[in-house]
Amino acid sequence: MMPRGEALLRRIPWTLVVFLAALVVPWLGSRYDTLIATLIAIDALFAVSLNLLLGTTGLVSFGHVAYFGIGAYICGILMKTYGVAFTLALPAAALGTAAFALVFGFFCVRLIRIYFAMLTLAFSQIVWAICYKWNDVTGGDQGLPNVPYPDFDWLSAVPWFGDLRVDDQFYLLTIVIVALSLAAMQRIIGSPFGRMLTTIRENPERAAFIGINVRAYELAAFVVAGGFAGIAGALFGISSRGVFSDFVYWPKSAEVMIMTILGGMEHFWGPVVGAATLVLLNDKITSYTEYWPLVLGIILLVLLFAFPGGIVGGIVAGVSRLRRRAGRRARA
Amino acid sequence: MPASFLFGQFLGGLTTAMFLFLIASGLSLVFGVMRVLNFAHGSFYMIGAYLAWQAVQWLTPLLSGFWPAVLAAALGVALLGFIVERLLLRHLYGREELYQLLFTYALVLILGDAAKAAWGTQQLSVSRPAILAGGFDIFGTTLPAYNLFIMLLGPTIAVAAWLALTRSTAGRMVRAAALDREMLGALGANVGAIYTGMFVVSSFLAGLAGALVTPIQSIVPGMDVSIIVDAFIVVVIGGLGSFWGTFWGSVIYGQVLSFGILIFPGFSLFSVFALMAVILIVRPWGLFGRPLR
Numbered sequence: 116m117m118p119r120g121e122a123l124l125r126r127i128p129w130t131l132v133v134f135l136a137a138l139v140v141p142w143l144g145s146r147y148d149t150l151i152a153t154l155i156a157i158d159a160l161f162a163v164s165l166n167l168l169l170g171t172t173g174l175v176s177f178g179h180v181a182y183f184g185i186g187a188y189i190c191g192i193l194m195k196t197y198g199v200a201f202t203l204a205l206p207a208a209a210l211g212t213a214a215f216a217l218v219f220g221f222f223c224v225r226l227i228r229i230y231f232a233m234l235t236l237a238f239s240q241i242v243w244a245i246c247y248k249w250n251d252v253t254g255g256d257q258g259l260p261n262v263p264y265p266d267f268d269w270l271s272a273v274p275w276f277g278d279l280r281v282d283d284q285f286y287l288l289t290i291v292i293v294a295l296s297l298a299a300m301q302r303i304i305g306s307p308f309g310r311m312l313t314t315i316r317e318n319p320e321r322a323a324f325i326g327i328n329v330r331a332y333e334l335a336a337f338v339v340a341g342g343f344a345g346i347a348g349a350l351f352g353i354s355s356r357g358v359f360s361d362f363v364y365w366p367k368s369a370e371v372m373i374m375t376i377l378g379g380m381e382h383f384w385g386p387v388v389g390a391a392t393l394v395l396l397n398d399k400i401t402s403y404t405e406y407w408p409l410v411l412g413i414i415l416l417v418l419l420f421a422f423p424g425g426i427v428g429g430i431v432a433g434v435s436r437l438r439r440r441a442g443r444r445a446r447a
Numbered sequence: 448m449p450a451s452f453l454f455g456q457f458l459g460g461l462t463t464a465m466f467l468f469l470i471a472s473g474l475s476l477v478f479g480v481m482r483v484l485n486f487a488h489g490s491f492y493m494i495g496a497y498l499a500w501q502a503v504q505w506l507t508p509l510l511s512g513f514w515p516a517v518l519a520a521a522l523g524v525a526l527l528g529f530i531v532e533r534l535l536l537r538h539l540y541g542r543e544e545l546y547q548l549l550f551t552y553a554l555v556l557i558l559g560d561a562a563k564a565a566w567g568t569q570q571l572s573v574s575r576p577a578i579l580a581g582g583f584d585i586f587g588t589t590l591p592a593y594n595l596f597i598m599l600l601g602p603t604i605a606v607a608a609w610l611a612l613t614r615s616t617a618g619r620m621v622r623a624a625a626l627d628r629e630m631l632g633a634l635g636a637n638v639g640a641i642y643t644g645m646f647v648v649s650s651f652l653a654g655l656a657g658a659l660v661t662p663i664q665s666i667v668p669g670m671d672v673s674i675i676v677d678a679f680i681v682v683v684i685g686g687l688g689s690f691w692g693t694f695w696g697s698v699i700y701g702q703v704l705s706f707g708i709l710i711f712p713g714f715s716l717f718s719v720f721a722l723m724a725v726i727l728i729v730r731p732w733g734l735f736g737r738p739l740r
Contacts, residue, residue, distance in 0.1 A: 169545070175543075175544060175545045175548070177548060222727065222728055222731070225731070226731055228544055229482060229484060229544045230687070230731070232484070232544065232545075232548065233484060233679075233683065233687070234727055234731065236679070237679070237680075237683055237723055237724070237727055238724070238727075240676055240679075240680075240720060240723075241720045241721075241723065241724050244717050244719075244720040245717065245720075248717050364672075365672075365676065366552075366555075366672060369486075369549070369552045372545075372548075372549060373549065373552075376545075376549065406560045406563075406564065408556040408557075408559055408560045409556065409557055409560035409561070409564075411553075411556050412553040412554070412555075412556030412557035412560070413553075413557065415549060415550075415552070415553035415556070416535070416550070416553050416557075419539070419546050419549060419550055419553070420535075420538065423542075423546065
């Protein structure tokens, strides 16, 4: 039997609470808070999309930033160079990125373990080289500055929303898109398809023996993860007012991986917690010292050696230990 | 295009190639034996360059210090590698490769900032040793003596390492460890010591490459992150864990880079990546590697 307090805690729809809390940031917080909240939301989506490969399917992709970058470039190029509306550019970015993920993934899923990681890294570096050098389309090393915000003129007539700054309006749009994407991914992971992915993670050989086409499932997961990473990238390009080749450089793949591990990859919300923690820590620590990478490296070492389950994994383990102790005391 | 110009490009490509070989060989050895993709290998290379600069500053009044500085830098990085392997990395061998990858990335972050704290962010450079200051005229192009030295050093190290791997008992043990770690351990060999040794040798090579590159390239923060990608491409082209593959991979990389500039100006970087992509698609195990299980 659960203690009464715990039953009450469980009855609260936490997802909804967090979503609503995120929604009121523009009215309660400063402009800077909105910026940080936008970053958290985008990184959370990016990290959860990676975790679909890492935690759910057991595929170590070290090139996930490629899809983030491709999404950012597709959306940025469509909106800036061709003046396409956001409502078309975002789906185009998601689908375009998914198409790239299909092509790259086709080759990657033929390899296993560390070789898979290296091939994904190699493809992400190819994407980086193209973005960095193809001046006519991507702006090369100058990038693609001044990507416009979506058109929010229609909001001006709406009370409450009309007098918000455009970055606040974009933040609200980001929150809604991220929430919908997370909900979609949670459904995907909970679906029979998602269960198959977990089966593959646990034992690919056995999955193959019972007739699952392992490669096809892995490729499907790769494409879905790529598409959602593309959405995150597209949002990031707009919120940072431009798309630059650093978005695709390999250390960013490591960064999103750190977010995922920090939060805990065994839980759906782990990467979200990790993204929020890392963005907030980065914000606090860079105001004291320029040596943020050093701090991040040390956090990572502590994580790898002491808390491989991440924050959420640690909390879950701690709670179950407490519960066991409470149970023992109740029996005694 | 005059023939002498093309020959000059060829020599330039070869110099790049031999530098890359020095770096990539260590990366390939560690991967081949320990199956660890060491991102920190580029950081070891950078630390080697900084240590060489520092040693030159300290040694200059005593003895004209390039060669001792190079040796000191390489040994210093080897010591760093020893500490890293003994204290930390060895605890991760049984874990998933994800944790090993992230561990080496944590080293990249920490060593990058440590170098910034110790040596600042300005560009540093080391002058060429007096004995190799001159140059030779070959077929109408001038080849600096230092570049010739590097071109000769690359194959020398390659042959030496190959002989050590194939002819010595230690080399046989290393190759056995690459094939089947557990079986070698069951036969009574000290696999932990072999791994430590491999990591130290690999760090030594990275430090050596970093120290030797100082006369022709300035030392800057960020050289760690960019060189590791080049070394990675070389290893992928040649074949993961294949020793001669790394050698020929470097040669191919150098030539594609130096002639790619002529064919697609501004896209030379792209030509190397395109080559890597084609190889990955056609032969994911590289030109000289064996097919994966």
